[in-house]
Amino acid sequence: MSERWISIDRERSARRIERDIETLAGPDYTRSREAIRRYAYTPEYRNTLDYFIKELEAVGFRCTEDPVGNLVARNRPAGERVFGIGSHCDSNRNGGKYDGTMGVAAAVEVCRLNEELGLNLPLQVISFLEEEGSGFGQMVLGSRIVAGRVSEEELRSFRAIDDGRTFFEHAKEAGYEPERWRECARILDDLVGWIELHIEQARVLEDTGNRLGIVDAIAxxxxxxxxxxxxxxxxxxxxxxxxxxxxxxxxxxxxxxxxxxxxxxxxxxxxxxxxxxxxxxxxxxxxxxxxxxxxxxxxxxxxxxxxxxxxxxxxxxxxxxxxxxxxxxxxxxSVTPLDKRVVGALEEAARASGEPYLRMPSGAAHDTMCVADRVPSAMVFVPCEGGVSHSPEERADPADAALGAEVMLNAIRRLVAAG
Structure with a gap:
């Protein structure tokens, strides 16, 4: 392995990412037989968090949840600087297996590779709550809370789509302390950077024959x-x-x-x-x-x-x-411009991989737009078949996610080394 580039066993990583995704498509992790349907404070969502906690603890990460339920896993003590990776694992109400979940699975795979290759990179994984808004009708809710983009009055007014009970009621019943929601901002305190992998949710990559998109702005x-x-x-x-x-x-x-x-x-x-x-x-x-x-x-x-x-x-x-x-x-x-340094490191890593990639904007909203308020951030897109998303017909290739994990690992390695 050169100092500039680390190659991974992409086939093995793809198998592990596929195992994660297929497991989380099982009956214990969705409220529907026809689609992936999981959202905040449901048993199926709890099972999904527990699955990722088990996988992260297996490679030495300490897992916690903030006062509303954003999952945080670190391989360094609080106060030490770390690089953030992750996405969300809730779904649209008529969702597919890959939206969000593939991003968390890819982040977990980066952590596995970090351990196996002895890289000792300082990492923090975040799986944000309620990105899709399926529980309370509020998109990117977990990351908006972290970014301080909601008020106490708004949080207390949000009501569950299923039963009309408030966000606070559901959060408390699930064992959280939503009255401490302002403390959620602390989960970004130690981050020196952030990268989120996500399916594209369009067909630009597929139509142009590219395996990765390096996202430089969110519309x-x-x-x-x-x-x-x-x-x-x-x-x-x-x-x-x-x-x-x-x-x-x-x-x-x-x-x-x-x-x-x-x-x-x-x-x-x-x-x-x-x-x-x-x-x-x-x-x-x-x-x-x-x-x-x-x-x-x-x-x-x-x-x-x-x-x-x-x-x-x-x-x-x-x-x-x-x-x-x-x-x-x-x-x-407003437009969320992403960090030139993080984007540049990802683009260099993508170029070194030898695989076709495209620098591009995101037309869809993502948790990264909230993280970018405080942390240098960027995103990696992988193709989804026909551009289909928010549907049980959603398809993406775990091999592309494995490539994405390799590119993320190398970009983070460069950024951490540069300080």
């Missing part, structure tokens, strides 16, 4: 609604030139959103995912239309500019058709 987004109010009339009796059709305004806006997003820089994308028409009858001209906007990108001005221009376009389109439009923003989030 920001605008979530909004446009409501158009026209006039509902009889579909047969009302001539075309006497209509104020809210549905046609919506249709024009959908096409304009596509045009604006294609022209914008920064990997900008725009989607209308929800639509409503009233009265929603086959023989009535729509008098009201409501449609959602999901506009994302890694160029802040570009994606926010698309939202502004579409708002203005909707107003003009509605005016021309004798209607009105109203723009309402639900939520917006």
């Amino acid at each position: 920001g987004y605008v979530h909004a609604d446009i409501t158009v109010r026209g006039r509902s009339d009889h579909a047969g009796a009302t001539p075309m030139d006497l209509r104020s059709d809210a549905g046609l305004v919506m249709a024009e806006c959908m096409l304009e959103l596509e045009r604006l997003a294609r022209e914008a820089p920064g990997d900008t994308v725009g989607t209308v995912g929800e639509v409503e028409l009233e009265p929603n009858l086959i023989n009535a001209v729509p008098g009201r239309a409501r449609f959602s906007l999901d506009i994302r990108g890694v160029d802040e001005e570009a994606f926010r500019g698309v939202a502004r221009r579409l708002r203005d376009f909707a107003a003009e389109s509605a005016r021309r058709r004798g209607a009105t439009s109203e723009y309402s923003e639900r939520q917006s989030l």
Whole structure:
């Protein structure tokens, strides 16, 4: 083994990662026979944490959980500087085996390799709580708590989707102390860096023939609604030139959103995912239309500019058709640029692996966007078949995750040595 690059037995690592993933797809780890379904404070989620705890303790890690249930495992005492790796092991309610779980399994494999190869790298694994929001309808909840992106009032107001009971009630019943939630921030105190491996959840890597993606930014987004109010009339009796059709305004806006997003820089994308028409009858001209906007990108001005221009376009389109439009923003989030030094170390390791890789942004949100507030961070993507995710049909290759583990190990080795 050279000082610059360590090769691993990728086939053995792939088998171990596959064993982890297949075990966690078993009946003790999901609430559904048709899909992977596990979320905070359920027995199946508890079983999943216990599985990873057992695997980490086997290679000398001390495992703890913070006051809300984020899992933390270290091979150094508290106070010593460590490099962070991990992801999440909860699932979408109709999820697959790989989303999140593969990232934690790859982090565990890095820990196994560290022990077997005698590298003695200082490591900390984190599996964040409720990334998918399946328990309480709040995405990246565990990492948002750690990053201080929630308030006490909000935490006390969050309610479980299944039974309506509060987050605090469920956390306490599971043996945690959610009233101490501010102390969760401490789990990042000793980190000198952070890397999360995740399936891509798109098909860019697959379509371009790349085995790894080195993620240099996580897209920001605008979530909004446009409501158009026209006039509902009889579909047969009302001539075309006497209509104020809210549905046609919506249709024009959908096409304009596509045009604006294609022209914008920064990997900008725009989607209308929800639509409503009233009265929603086959023989009535729509008098009201409501449609959602999901506009994302890694160029802040570009994606926010698309939202502004579409708002203005909707107003003009509605005016021309004798209607009105109203723009309402639900939520917006800024771009998360990832750390150039960590990204550079990953890119160098990926290049040294001899395997094809792509430097790319993430269009989806991840826990890393919260960690990056305080810790130099980056991500590694592996392909998923057909880009399918959040589905029982989700597929990814453990061999790609093993390659990802090798690249992470070498990047961390370089970063730790550089200090």
